[in-house]
Amino acid sequence: MLEQKDVVIIGAGAAGLFCAAQAGQLGLEVLVLDNGKKPGRKILMSGGGRCNFTNMYTDHGAYLSDNPHFCKSALARYTQWDFIDLVSRHGIDYHEKTLGQLFCDNSAQDIIDLLLKECEQGGVELRMRSEVLSVEPNERGFLLQLPAGDIQAKSLVIASGGLSMPGLGATPFGYKIAQQFGIKVLPTRAGLVPFTLHKPLLEMLNVLSGIATPITVTANNGTSFKESLLFTHRGLSGPAILQISSYWQAGETIAINLFPELDIDGFLNSERLEHPNQSLKNSLARHLPKRLVECLQTLNIVSDVTLKQLSIPQQQRLIEELQNWQIQPNGTEGYRTAEVTLGGIDTKALSSKTMESNQVPGLYFIGEVVDVTGWLGGYNFQWAWSSAWACAQALAQR
Numbered sequence: 001m002l003e004q005k006d007v008v009i010i011g012a013g014a015a016g017l018f019c020a021a022q023a024g025q026l027g028l029e030v031l032v033l034d035n036g037k038k039p040g041r042k043i044l045m046s047g048g049g050r051c052n053f054t055n056m057y058t059d060h061g062a063y064l065s066d067n068p069h070f071c072k073s074a075l076a077r078y079t080q081w082d083f084i085d086l087v088s089r090h091g092i093d094y095h096e097k098t099l100g101q102l103f104c105d106n107s108a109q110d111i112i113d114l115l116l117k118e119c120e121q122g123g124v125e126l127r128m129r130s131e132v133l134s135v136e137p138n139e140r141g142f143l144l145q146l147p148a149g150d151i152q153a154k155s156l157v158i159a160s161g162g163l164s165m166p167g168l169g170a171t172p173f174g175y176k177i178a179q180q181f182g183i184k185v186l187p188t189r190a191g192l193v194p195f196t197l198h199k200p201l202l203e204m205l206n207v208l209s210g211i212a213t214p215i216t217v218t219a220n221n222g223t224s225f226k227e228s229l230l231f232t233h234r235g236l237s238g239p240a241i242l243q244i245s246s247y248w249q250a251g252e253t254i255a256i257n258l259f260p261e262l263d264i265d266g267f268l269n270s271e272r273l274e275h276p277n278q279s280l281k282n283s284l285a286r287h288l289p290k291r292l293v294e295c296l297q298t299l300n301i302v303s304d305v306t307l308k309q310l311s312i313p314q315q316q317r318l319i320e321e322l323q324n325w326q327i328q329p330n331g332t333e334g335y336r337t338a339e340v341t342l343g344g345i346d347t348k349a350l351s352s353k354t355m356e357s358n359q360v361p362g363l364y365f366i367g368e369v370v371d372v373t374g375w376l377g378g379y380n381f382q383w384a385w386s387s388a389w390a391c392a393q394a395l396a397q398r
Ligand code: FAD
Pocket: 010, 011, 012, 013, 014, 015, 016, 033, 034, 035, 036, 039, 040, 041, 042, 043, 045, 046, 047, 048, 051, 052, 053, 054, 130, 131, 132, 159, 160, 161, 162, 164, 165, 168, 169, 170, 171, 172, 173, 338, 339, 340, 366, 367, 368, 369, 377, 378, 379, 380, 381, 382, 384
């Protein structure tokens, strides 16, 4: 006999599990299908194993999308405070690390357990290692073909995520379904991802591998972030770089301010008065890692002079270079290490209230597969929760 469900959700990640739990608790018979062995694999890896599950300052301004207004409604209807409430109700201890980013005290597994308990409460059935071979629309919704047998779904929710980290089960399934139904998919690219560097610069900076320093980084479009830069053996990483990578296009440069807080002009002037015979290098090393200063010397940004030898025009040129260090990345590390995928299902094809396709009734897209991408810092999970919640409310009203 043909198996029938109110809702089939494809993807047991953050968005899929949360939507399933909500829809189940609203009385729907929900089945979640996932190609992996275990649900929530990205959640487990997230936030260095502690899951940065939301951000206290969540606001639509922290999201990139072709339509920056699309995410507003869902984020306003299920907010960071709603999810924090849920986390507290499950007795999960958490803390703010920095910039409103909330992490589990114990382990990201706590968030997976929360989602699974919520699913259990909603009577949700979870079927892992399940690959959908085909989806065909019919008068009762959608007929899904699986190796183990066909399933008839009244509503179909695509929560299969983006392309980042194929090692964790990422596939282009969601984009393919959209294309099958004539729904536009915007070009995708890796986001929140380290930069690689061209060989000559990489070779010069290689000795800095493992060193971190606070910076402000600015993209060509003027977007900037004040966070930490980490030099790696492949190029540049750290929160500042991951953030700006989402705003960077191939071929563009980024501008790095190595002194985001210090009045460097005033500092050098007072250093010159107090220690005129001190080397410029040693003065700068009071505020920058010593090895970085040595590298800046190799790059001819910092000259080998004492402070009294440093002329005022030279000082102005130096300050310009230290506060506006132009670097042209070679590329990014790509989907292999990217935390998110930019682009995806065109939001113009979806209702911002329900996440339902405008042209295919009963077909919904939630989470990362949609062209809504958050900054680093818990914003992407909040989008998963909010879009999933909006979708679940709509499913219950069909
Ligand atoms: P996913 O979580 O990717 O879930 C999609 C699911 O669909 C997966 O289980 C996948 O196996 C399944 N699937 C895919 N294709 C198929 C198919 N063909 N058939 C069946 N199932 C399929 N965001 C934050 O906000 N805070 C963080 O701390 C954070 N840390 C991160 C750390 C890492 C290493 C990574 C990679 C990402 C991190 N992110 C973080 C981003 C966040 O994990 C994602 O934005 C979020 O998981 C997206 O949720 P989703 O449910 O849309 O997709």
